[in-house]
Amino acid sequence: MIAAVANSVLSVMIVDDEAPARARLRDLLADMALVLPTEVLAEAGNGLLALDAIAGRRVDVALVDIRMPKMDGIELARHLSALEYPPAVIFVTAFDAYAVQAFEVNAIDYLLKPVRAQRLLAALQKARQNRPLTSTQLVQRQQAARTHLSCHERGRLLLIPVPEILYFKADLKYVTARTRDREFLLDESLTHLEQEFGEQFIRLHRSVLAAKDAISGFEKSPSDDAETQWQVMLRDIPDRLPVSRRQWPLVKSYVRQAAS
Template identity: 30%
Template sequence: MTTTPHGTGLRVLAIDDERPALDEIAYLLQRDPRIGGVLTCDSATEALRTLQNLEVDAVFLDIQMPGLSGLDLAQVLSRFKNPPPVVFVTAHDEHAVEAFDLRAVDYVLKPIREERLAEAIRRVVEAPTRSRSGDVQIPVERAGVTRFVNRSDITHVEAQGDYARLHTAEGSHLVRTPLSTLAEQWADAGFVRIHRSALVALPHVEEVHSEAGRVIVVVGGAELPVSRRHTRELRQVLTRKPTP
């Protein structure tokens, strides 16, 4: 572990098994006036030992590391009494949904742009407010810009090959995650499969009716057919749905 002086700003921990990448993120973090000190570790195991003895204001970590991965470490940190905000810094975008299910504050792709890292630090500063809301934010890309959609705003999800399209009242967004993965990860959040290629969010279901022998769900103003295979399951879930 290496450290830089801790001033009046945030003390953060950066973790990456590749020394050049670790040196780069430490350098960029030190350049931000909101950062008062940077600790560095080259493995998740070393980071855990560090965090047993020191408190930090945030953790910036890579995902793919030998032994304990960044996702594994974030899972352990989530069980801390006062878990630090986590920002993933990685060259791989396919873990974004899993990362945000672990309540990550942000997901920064390599190569790191200084202005993008500054945005992640802003999210760290605001993290206590967001964590109280309990909502999960999903990163979506549009025209090269990453923005975040609250999962509670998603009305339904449609499969598009190995991708999934998230629908909200404001529009739709494509994410590089299979529908089957979202169906499993978001089941506890009230997302129910109505077709092999569609999920609906129960809080947004407006109506269920039959039309020409088919069951139709109305959600977010859209009419979606329910397959015979999933009709009984949907009706059972809806009868258990609490009244607002």
């Protein structure tokens, strides 16, 4: 038998797209209340809903399924790690194929369904003892491209769907992501964005990546800068983006192939 721990309550968020699975975890947490008191502060059926549910709250542990619609558990864990007080993540899934990815996002534990009470208790005790790394401490790893990027703005965590981003532009220490409606400041590296989203974006210039499907045409640059004789026109917005002489053959070739 595992001895009872200190009587402080561990706050928990449960994220699973199946209601019976969420109910099962609630029941297990209730059964172990005398050994490890917990309080379920939030529940959600996918990663997007989970980020809404956790907004303004400080949660100790997130029990997260992996295969979920709209935003899966792996991507959710990456966004949670960017919070000021990131919860410890314990994956609870029916699939064993994601274990490597789970620990690459610094998950505390990886539980397979059906979850046994003793196994869940051990994972929660581990979470209590080991706080997860913050986003500034995480090592950059090769992972599947994200579906959303996150932006901190006036105390809120905003999510930007990647398909809505028309271009990224580097300026000093920040990168701007431009959608049809507005700009977002990202704490991201243009180089890392190019590595992660190279299938969707093309480099126009040392400071600019454009969404391939956002390019609507080219026009001569009005400036006298010999380095940028051409600029890209974009769908939906009037912005013009410079194309460097070095990148011009690649960009022109891509557009010709896409049009053929």
